[in-house]
Each structure stands twice: as C-alpha cells, then as structure tokens.
Amino acid sequence: MTDALLEVAELTVHHGQLCAVDRVSFALEPGETYAIIGANGAGKSTLMRSIVGIHPPTSGRIVLAGEDVTAVPTVERLARGLALVPEGRRLFPSLSVEENLKVGTLRARPGPFDLQRVYELFPWMPERRKQRAARLSGGEQQAVAIGRALVANPRVLLLDELSLGLAPVVVQRIYGILPELLANSVTILLVEQDVSQAMRVAGRVHCLLEGKTTLEGRPAELERADIEAAYFGVRPGPAEPVSQ
Amino acid sequence: MSAAGELLAPSAIDGTGFTVRRAARSSGWLLGFAAALVVLLAFMPALVSHGDTSLLVNVFVLLTISTMWNLLAGYAGLVSIGQQAFIGLGAYSVVVAAINGMEPFTVIPVAAVVCGVISIPVAALVFRTRGGYFAIATWVVASAAQLVISSITSIGGGTGHPVPGLSSLAPGEFANISYWSALAVVVVALAATYLLLRSRLGLVLAAVRDNEDAARAAGTRVTLARGVVFVLAAIGCGAAGALLAVTQLQVEPVAAFSVQWSAEIIFVTLIGGMGTIEGPILGTVIYFVLQQNLAQHGAWYLIIVGTVAVAVAIWFPRGLWGTVTRRLRFEFFPVRYQVVGPRPQDSGSPT
Amino acid sequence: MTWFNAILQGILLGGFYALFACGLSLLFGVMGIINLAHGDFAVIAGYVAVVLVPSTHLPMVLGFLVVVPIFALGGYILQRTLFQSALNRGDPLTILLVTFGLSIITENSLLQAFSANGQSINIGSLIADSINPNNVISISDISLVVLIVAVVVLGTLQLVLSRTSIGRMIRAVADDREAAELVGINHRHVFGIAAAIALATVALAGLASGMITEFAPSTGTSNLLFAFEAVVIGGIGSLWGTLVGGIVLGVAQQIGAQINPAYQILAGHVVFLAVLAVRSRGLFAVREAA
Numbered sequence: 005m006t007d008a009l010l011e012v013a014e015l016t017v018h019h020g021q022l023c024a025v026d027r028v029s030f031a032l033e034p035g036e037t038y039a040i041i042g043a044n045g046a047g048k049s050t051l052m053r054s055i056v057g058i059h060p061p062t063s064g065r066i067v068l069a070g071e072d073v074t075a076v077p078t079v080e081r082l083a084r085g086l087a088l089v090p091e092g093r094r095l096f097p098s099l100s101v102e103e104n105l106k107v108g109t110l111r112a113r114p115g116p117f118d119l120q121r122v123y124e125l126f127p128w129m130p131e132r133r134k135q136r137a138a139r140l141s142g143g144e145q146q147a148v149a150i151g152r153a154l155v156a157n158p159r160v161l162l163l164d165e166l167s168l169g170l171a172p173v174v175v176q177r178i179y180g181i182l183p184e185l186l187a188n189s190v191t192i193l194l195v196e197q198d199v200s201q202a203m204r205v206a207g208r209v210h211c212l213l214e215g216k217t218t219l220e221g222r223p224a225e226l227e228r229a230d231i232e233a234a235y236f237g238v239r240p241g242p243a244e245p246v247s248q
Numbered sequence: 249m250s251a252a253g254e255l256l257a258p259s260a261i262d263g264t265g266f267t268v269r270r271a272a273r274s275s276g277w278l279l280g281f282a283a284a285l286v287v288l289l290a291f292m293p294a295l296v297s298h299g300d301t302s303l304l305v306n307v308f309v310l311l312t313i314s315t316m317w318n319l320l321a322g323y324a325g326l327v328s329i330g331q332q333a334f335i336g337l338g339a340y341s342v343v344v345a346a347i348n349g350m351e352p353f354t355v356i357p358v359a360a361v362v363c364g365v366i367s368i369p370v371a372a373l374v375f376r377t378r379g380g381y382f383a384i385a386t387w388v389v390a391s392a393a394q395l396v397i398s399s400i401t402s403i404g405g406g407t408g409h410p411v412p413g414l415s416s417l418a419p420g421e422f423a424n425i426s427y428w429s430a431l432a433v434v435v436v437a438l439a440a441t442y443l444l445l446r447s448r449l450g451l452v453l454a455a456v457r458d459n460e461d462a463a464r465a466a467g468t469r470v471t472l473a474r475g476v477v478f479v480l481a482a483i484g485c486g487a488a489g490a491l492l493a494v495t496q497l498q499v500e501p502v503a504a505f506s507v508q509w510s511a512e513i514i515f516v517t518l519i520g521g522m523g524t525i526e527g528p529i530l531g532t533v534i535y536f537v538l539q540q541n542l543a544q545h546g547a548w549y550l551i552i553v554g555t556v557a558v559a560v561a562i563w564f565p566r567g568l569w570g571t572v573t574r575r576l577r578f579e580f581f582p583v584r585y586q587v588v589g590p591r592p593q594d595s596g597s598p599t
Numbered sequence: 600m601t602w603f604n605a606i607l608q609g610i611l612l613g614g615f616y617a618l619f620a621c622g623l624s625l626l627f628g629v630m631g632i633i634n635l636a637h638g639d640f641a642v643i644a645g646y647v648a649v650v651l652v653p654s655t656h657l658p659m660v661l662g663f664l665v666v667v668p669i670f671a672l673g674g675y676i677l678q679r680t681l682f683q684s685a686l687n688r689g690d691p692l693t694i695l696l697v698t699f700g701l702s703i704i705t706e707n708s709l710l711q712a713f714s715a716n717g718q719s720i721n722i723g724s725l726i727a728d729s730i731n732p733n734n735v736i737s738i739s740d741i742s743l744v745v746l747i748v749a750v751v752v753l754g755t756l757q758l759v760l761s762r763t764s765i766g767r768m769i770r771a772v773a774d775d776r777e778a779a780e781l782v783g784i785n786h787r788h789v790f791g792i793a794a795a796i797a798l799a800t801v802a803l804a805g806l807a808s809g810m811i812t813e814f815a816p817s818t819g820t821s822n823l824l825f826a827f828e829a830v831v832i833g834g835i836g837s838l839w840g841t842l843v844g845g846i847v848l849g850v851a852q853q854i855g856a857q858i859n860p861a862y863q864i865l866a867g868h869v870v871f872l873a874v875l876a877v878r879s880r881g882l883f884a885v886r887e888a889a
Contacts, residue, residue, distance in 0.1 A: 058777060082783040094778035096771045098836065107771050110764070111783030152782060327692065373872060376879040379691070380633045384827045385875055391824060392868040399861050507820070511699065518696045547707040554707070557700030558681070565688040 008067075009034045009191050010055075010086075010160045015064035017047070017054045017215075024050040026215040027064070032160065037182065037192040039206035041199050043235060047215040048195040049091050052164045055193075056088040057081050069159065083111040085159030091168065091195075093149040097138035101129060101148055104137050108152035115157025116188045122151035125181055143174035150178070154185070161185065163194040167201060179205055199235065213237050286435055290428070298423040305426055305495050307536055308434035309488045313509065314516040314528035315437050316484035322523035323445065323453045324477040325460075327379070329510045330386025333370070333393045334363045334482040336505035338489025343403055343499050346413045353429055356490040363486025364479050371478045375471065387507065394505030408500030411493050426495040433487045441525055444480070449473055457523075515553065519560050521567025530569045600735045605857040606850055607736060613829075613849025614746030615811065617842040619804040619822055620829035621753055622797030624841040627830060629773040629793045631691060632682065635698040637801060637826065638819030639705035644670060644805030645814045646713060648720050659722060667802045674798025675791040682794065683787055702820070709816035717813035720806065745807045749842065752800060757838045769793050773836070828871045834881025843882060847874075 008031035017025040025047040032038050040048050053059040055066055057078035066074045073081055095104050105119050123130045126147045132140075137148060146166060153161055167175040175198075182205055185192065196202040202209055203223040211219040211234040219226070219234035232238075293301050313331060320326040341359035346352045374385045398406040414422065444450055452473045455463040464470050493499045512535065520531025538556070542549035564571045619641065626632040634640075644666055652662045681701075685694040728740040760766035772779045772786045772793075779786050808814055808822070825848060833844030848867050855866020874882065 056781065058780065077785075078780045079783045079785050082781065088781050090778065090781060094775055094781070096774040096778065098774050099767065099770055103767050103770075106764070107767050107779075107784070108782050110768070156783065321692065327695070373876055376875055380627060380631070381831055381875075381879070383633060383695075384824075384831055385872070387824060388828060388868050388871050392865060392872070395861075395865040395868070399865075507824075511703070514696065514699060518692060522692065547711040550707040551704050551711070554700040554703030557703070558697050561693045561696040561700065562681070562684050562688075565690060565693050 007034070008032060009069055010193065011065075011067040012051075012055065013065040013067065015051070015054060015066065016062045017050050017059060018062045019050065023062075024215050025054065025061070025212075028212065028215070028217050029064075030210050030217075030220065032191055032193060034191055035186065035189055036207045037186065037194065037205055039202035039209045040193070040195045040212060041197070041202050041209055041235065042212035044197065045214075046212040048197075048212055049164055050215075051212070052088060052162050052193075052195055053090075055162060056086055079111065082156055082158070083113065085113060085157075086162065087153040087156045087158035087160075088162040089146075089149045089153045089164060089166070091164040093142075093145045095137040095140075095145050095148055095152070098136060100134050100136055101140070102133035104148050104152050105133075105155055108155040112155055113157040113159075117154045117157050119155060122154055125154075125184060126151065143170050143178065146170065146174075146178055150181070154190075158190065160191045160193055163192065165195055165197065167196065167198050175201065199231065211235055286431075289431055293424045293427055298420065301423055301427040302495070303536070303540075305430040305491070307532060308430040309491055310512060310516060310535065311528060311532040312434045312437045312488040312491075313485050314513050314520075314532060315434075315441055315525070316481040316488075317510075317513045318517045318522055318525075318528050319441055319444070319477055319484075320481045321517070322527075323450075323457065324474045325457060326474060326478060327383045328386040328481075329383045329507065329514075330374075330388070330390035331481065331485045331513060332505050332507060332509040333386070333390035334367065334485035335489035335492070335509055336390070336393060336397065336501065337366060338363050338486030338491075339493035339499045339504045340397055340403060340489075341486070342490045342493040343409050343411055346411050347403070347409075349413070352411055352413050352494045353425055356429060356433070356487055356494065359490035359493075360483045360487035363489070364483040367479050367482030368475075370482075371475050375475065375478075387510070390505055390507070390510075394501050397505070398501045404499075406501060408498060408503075410498050414494070414497060426491075429494065430491055433491055437484045437487070438525065438529075440480070440484075445525070449476060453477070515557055518567055519556065521570035521573075524567075524569050524573065526573075527567050527569040531567070534568070600733070602854070602857060604736045605853040607738065609850030609853035610846050611738065611742040611746050611849070612853060613842075613846030614749040615742070615804070615807060615845075616825050616829045616849055617753060617845030618745065618749035618800065618807055620826040620833075620841050620845055621749075621756065621838065622800040622804070623826050624830045624833070624835070624838060625756075625793055625797040625800075628835045629769055630678075630682070630686065630790055632686075632694050633691075633698065635695065635823065636701040636705055636819075637698075638821070638823035639702050639709075639816075640670075640798060640801045640819070641805030641808060641822065642709060642814055642816060642819040643705060644802040645718065645720065645809035646709060648806055648809060649718050652720070659720070663803075663806060666806065667799050670802035671795040671799040674801075675795040677798070678791045678794030679787065683790065686790075706816050706819065713816065715815055715817070717815045718809070719813045720809035722810050739811075741810055745811060748803065748807065749845070752803060753838045753842045756796065756800075760838065765789075765792060770836075825867065828867060831881055832871055832874050834878075834883040837883040840881060840883030847882075 010032040012031070013029050014027045015025055015029070016023065016027055028047075028051060030038070040051060042048050050059055054061045057073075057076065061074065064074070065072055068081075068084055068086060071084070073084060073086070076084070096107065099107065102119070105122060109118070123133075128144070129147070129151070132144075137145060140148065150163070166178055170178070179201065182192065194202070194206065206223065208220065208222055209226070210217065211231065213234060214237070218237070219230060292304065313335065317328065317331055320328055320331075338359045341362045342352055342355050345355040345358065370389055374382055374389060377385050397403070403409050417425065445453070452463070452468050452470075455466070455468060456470050456473065460470060489504065492504070516531035516535050517528050518531070519534055520529065521527030538549070538553060542552060560567065566574060623634060623637050626634050626637075647666050647669070648662050651657070651665060652659060657665070681697060682694065685697040722741065730738040730740065730743070760769060768779070768784050768789050769792070771782070772784060772789045776786045779789070805814075808818070829845040829848050830841055831844070832847050833840030833842070847870060851870035852863045852867040856863035858866070
C-alpha cells in the first residue's frame, strides 16, 4: 500500500511495564474515515497519543505521506498535517472561543479551513466567540476543539472519543459535520467506544482488545458475532478466558 | 525479632501468588539496631566533650524539625515555609513559663502542646489555600508571629529575653540535661512519626498522596487527616523551639522566627529524600558534615550548600536516600506496603 | 491630612512592590514556579548597574538599556536549562529546591564579591527632589517615577498577554501544556519567553530599588515576601491584580506605620491573611493557583 496517507506499522507502546498497544498496524487511504473501536482500556487513546507524538512508542513506525515521522516532535507533526482532537477536549479554559481557534492556526498548513469556515460549520459560535471556553457546555467545547484542530488544515484529523460524556442528540450533531470534512478531503481517524456510531460513519473499522488487533474490515462485510468476539474477547461457544 | 513484620500479617492476593507485606524480616533486626543506637547515644555525655554534645543538640533539633516538615510535605502534601512560627512560639512559651517561675526543662512538653493548640486556628486559616499559596501563607503567618512577639515588651520586644531559672545548674549538669532532653525530643519525634505512618492515618495519607480525589470519593476525611499532621508538626517544632530556648539560654525573635529555619529544613529533607523517615536523618548528617568541615570558609561554604541543593534537585530528585533505596529496595523503617511476587524479577508496585 | 499622605505614600510603595512582583506573578502563573531567588536576581541587577555605569561612563538611562536585555536573555537561558530540567522532574518541590539553592548561591557570591555593605545607584539630585503641595504631603520624584514605570510595565504586559499571539501562547501553555503541544506550541520555548519577560521586569525592579534606597546582598529575601504577598492578594493570572495587590499591601503598610511605626509590616500581613480568609484565590484570580 504505497499510496497510503498514514501508515502505522507494528506499533508497540508501553505505559511503564504495561504493554498498552501491541504490534498494531494499519494504513489510511486518502479521504477515508477509519475507526478504532474497543472497550475501555483497550489502548485506543494511547495509540492516538502515540501517533501524534505525545506518548513515544517502544517500537514500530508511523509514516505520513511516505515520510517516517516516528521521531518527529509533536509540534512538528501538526505542521506536517496530523491534528488530534484529544479525549476530554482539552480546550484552554481561560482563553475565549476565538482565542482557542486562533491558537490552532499558529502552525497551520494552507487549506480551506479558517476561523470563518469554522464559524460557518457551527453557526452558534460567532456570537459567543468572546466567551471563555470554560463557560461552554460539553458539546460546545467539543465543537471548539474540532474547530481548533481544523483550522490547522490537517491531512489526517484524529478524533478521540468525540461522544464521551455527551448526550446522544449532541453526538449526532457533532458527527453531522463529518461529511463536510470529507468533502474537503480531510482523512479521518477516529476512536470510538460506541461501536454502532463508529459503524455508521466509518469506511473501515479496526478493533483493539488489550492492545492487540482482533479485527479489521468494512462494516458491511463484518458479522455481528465477529465484532462482539473481537470487542469483548469472548464468543458464544468455546470461550476464551477474559482477564480484566 | 520480627515483631515489626507481624503488625500486619502478610496477606495473599487470591490466586496470583503475590503477597502484600510491610516489613522485611531484616527490618526487625534493624529496628533493634536503632534501639541499641539510642541507648549508645544516651551514654554519649560520658564519652565525648560538652562541645560535642552541644553540637549533637543542634543536630537533634534540626532532625526533629526536618522530620516534622517531612511529615507535612512528604506525606501530607503540605509544603510549608512557615514552621519557624512554631519554633519561635515554642521558644517563647518557655520564656513566658520561666518568667513565671516554672522550671525551664520540664516546660518543654508544655510548650510543645501550646504550639499544637495555636496551630489549630492557624490551620483553619492556611488550609483555605493550596500548593504555592499555602507555602506563602505559612511564611506570612510566621513573619506575623515574629512581629507580634517583637511588639510585646514584657518578653523583651525586638531584642529578646534571657531564659531565667537555669543558673542553679552546674555547667556540666546543664550540658548533660540539655543533651538528654534533645535526645528525648528527637527519639519521640522519630518514633511518633514511624508509628503514625504505620497507623490508619498513615494509610489515609498514602491514599491521599496517590490520588486525592479517589481518597475523598472513598470517604476519607482528607482535610481532617492533614489537620492532624499539621498540629503534630507544630507540636514537634514547638518542642524543638523550646529546646533551643533552654539550651541557648536566650531567645531573640529575629533568630527564633528566622526563615533560615525553613531553608535548612528544606535543604536537609530534600537532600536526604522526602517521603522517607530515613531521608531527613541522612540529610541532617550531610548538612552537619558540610558545616563542620566548611563553615570556616564563610560565604564559600554557603555557595557550596546552594550548589549541592541544585545538583541534588536535578540529578537525585528523590533525594540521596530515595536513590539508594530505589536501587537496593531496602528500608530501615518500613512503613510502606510492598507487593512481593512469586517470581524474582517482579518490579514492585507502580509509582 | 496625615492619613491621606499615608495612603498616598502607600500607593507609591505599592507601585514598587507591583514592579517587583510582576515577574514573580508571571513565573508562578505560567510555569507554577515559586522562585525563591527572585529577590536576589533583582539585587544582581542593582550590582550590575553599580559596576557598569561608572566604569563605562554611560548615563543611567543607557545603563537600563543594557541591564534589562541582559536579564531577559539570562532569563531565557536559565529557563531553557536549569528550570526546565527541574520542571521535567514533575515534582514542584524540585524547582523549589533549585531556586532556593540559586538564592543561597547568589546571595553569598555577592557577599564574597561586594561585601555586606549597602550600595545605591547614583541618580544625582533626583533622589532628593520631591513634589510638595503642602507641608504634610511630600511625593518623592523617584517614587513617582517608579510607580509610573510599574503601571506602564504591567499595563503593557497585560496588553501583550491579552492581545498578541505570543500572549495567547503564554496563556495557552499556562492552561494546558500538553494541549498546547497538540496545537503546535513548543511549551519550552514559550516558558523561555515568559522567563525572559519576568527577568527583564526583575531587572527593572532591582534598578528601581537601587535608586529609591540602598541594597545589599541580603536585601533580596526581605523584599521577596512582600512581592509574594502582592501576587497572592491580586490573584494568579492577572497582572492588573498584581498591581492592585501591590498597592493594597503598600497602603496597608503605610497606614499601619502611621498608627505605630512597629506595625508597618504586620499591618501588611494582616491584610494579606484577611484577603486569604475571604477570597482564598486572591482578588482577581483567573485560574487556580499552581
């Protein structure tokens, strides 16, 4: 797969002694939406943090558009087109909405997204742009966090647990903007605990269990039982012991 | 003897082959060794000169207050720069009691308790703050205490006051009683710290240190636990201050409430290793070794002390004792629980 | 009228405290550093001026132009080397011990080099000049200049922090270092810039102190506590707060001194503790204390 935009090869990441991600490999085609699913503690967030360079891997490679970025510092990875919307949003609480977005443009690549474009995607934002991020609701914060990553015009946008702690209707609204991003040729790598949500939006899904790949494929071609087995580590019939 | 290890019987974690234990058997022997050392120290006045015992008094005073600060900062997460408040108040309690005709040496425990009582309203105020604010607030309290004491002319105002009632003692007798008092204070301080950390409160402090939110959620009365430690530290520092007043025969507000005490305490504790009982002991020894060998060089001595502080902070962030025990997995005073694995290469509990 | 004068003198003194506290506020607010060597750095600036100005025959103003940039550069380097390695340990006590060590080293090195005698920066007749609207009130020119400098410096910094790109970066890093990395901000560099600004203001404060009064190697520590009080009264993250904090402290001290000269510093402490009792985060806190 030489035309892959982002290739993760045999990536292994440790938390101290604990192996959080174990030889995981996958490759993203330009313009696709790729979902990592798995239960709590499966290593999804660690994988994402490793891809953007916050959590250095023990071994393996991360290749962006043919260039090995495994040793590139986090701040440079953004400039090369990898932007993460982190779990828990992580806005700058004492900065205003607009300032949060402006900070996102510091290392921006040229591209279609700027503050104006983000304000069009989220029409409520312009009139509240002077408000401190700490004052926003969870869903609003999530929107600003996405905006902050988008204005950098990433080639690959990494979305970590967008739905965490949000009401279902808010989640639907947030996911509602994905087609708009795809129309602007942003490739999306998302992590989601909510499997059915991931199945709806992703072209391909990749399931992790205790840091290991248990399944990869297109939602339409996957059997429900296979997904459950990959997700929980058990399938009806000959059972495999589950440790916590 | 392995009594120390039996306070908490080793308990197996079901089906894993791991057990939790607190004391290694060797620690029982070492505790015995510590007791023997105390007995030996008690006979020191017969073995060395009065000059040496008066140096040891200063060693014990610094070790006492550092042990108290270690309890505060290392175990309760309360970084105070104001323990000199209680050193000074302890010293002045002795002055006030002696002016009123009480016997200075016997007043030492009373002075300590007075400081404990005063620390309760102080805690109510400074506990409103956290982290850096707490440190600054305690410093301000100490400075305010100094200024208040300095304004009371009946106890000497800004120039200080001698401690009356000691002239009847012969010089040798005075030196010996001073020494034994200091030894008693430091032994009580260390023993109390050891027992406290092995008590339920010690467990609470460990839980809070690991994860304060989780400890609160589990119903732990975190503020109460911290308050108890704050009061105990005030008592210890008060006893040390009272000891200083008695042994130096004179109390001056500038010296008794000097922020220099905090500087020495921080140096000793962090150099030795915070969060271990042994750390301040090692730190105190290092401090006095440096002082005895270099003090005649004046400013250069303090430049070296400062450089040592910076170097240890950067290269040995756990302090020297912390670095040693991490390498050797050994504790003199075992207060921590350890997971002992079935395999030799187990790595202990994650920190 | 004497009380009015006390308040006026308090405001002037507060200007000096605020100038002194400004760098402390930045280091504490952005990096969570409690810089125990802050006062000593200011004293170094005084000594540099004392050595530099007579030996180069530069006018005092040019002395400023040399000392302040040197300190800014020094601040950046100090942050990128020693302070950053201390911060990397992840324990706030490490940086406390480092700044404490630096304080001892600085104070005693100055003692070794310049003796314990007091020094002052010669500013000619300005030291004696004052504005006297009546026979009670007397405003010393140099104190007024220091107050104006403090207002200008703090005001400019507040504008830089709130309006410029570097200001946003500094605030973003103070809020969340890791998230700042994610948006491409090198927090180490930003910390360096914040330290450079902080040390530049320390240099100004040290020069001001050398002009208003005498200084000696041990002066630093005594001013440090007042600077901390100003920062805490004002609240973390707000430089206007630091200015107000300095003035509140200065006025409290002067009113205390008016009651009884022995109560000057105590009155400041009482007001500080009262503020903590009522608003434990300070008057204008933007953010939780580090």
